[in-house]
Amino acid sequence: MKVLAFVGYHNSGKTTLVEKVASRLRERGYRVGYIKHDPKGHGITDREGSDTNRLFKVLDRVALLSPGRLTLWRKGDGNLREIIRVFFWDCDIVLLEGFKGLKDIPKVALGEVDAE
Numbered sequence: 001m002k003v004l005a006f007v008g009y010h011n012s013g014k015t016t017l018v019e020k021v022a023s024r025l026r027e028r029g030y031r032v033g034y035i036k037h038d039p040k041g042h043g044i045t046d047r048e049g050s051d052t053n054r055l056f057k058v059l060d061r062v063a064l065l066s067p068g069r070l071t072l073w074r075k076g077d078g079n080l081r082e083i084i085r086v087f088f089w090d091c092d093i094v095l096l097e098g099f100k101g102l103k104d105i106p107k108v109a110l111g112e113v114d115a116e
Contacts, residue, residue: 002093003084007100008110014097017110022095033091035083037098046073 006014006021018034025032046053056062056073064071076083080099088094100107 005096012110030092033088033094
């Protein structure tokens, strides 16, 4: 499996580029996974008070199965390599958005990027 990170400052075009690359790779028959880095915890994963939100407060793993979509919440240490191994094992390529501080993962940098 190949892993490639797209890095850059906020609004540098990371998501737009990842979306285009992912689409082209899928057209070529690759199985593609995607993980977005949310280091400040601003991503909204569930609505406060919903059934899944309430249950995730007391359980380690919660899933919501909808027509055409499975959303999984799982508590863990946030080890990216373990997440890729467990949840993206069947992908040919995993595209990362963010994670600029990771060593040994190739990166595509958009705009100027500080080395961390």
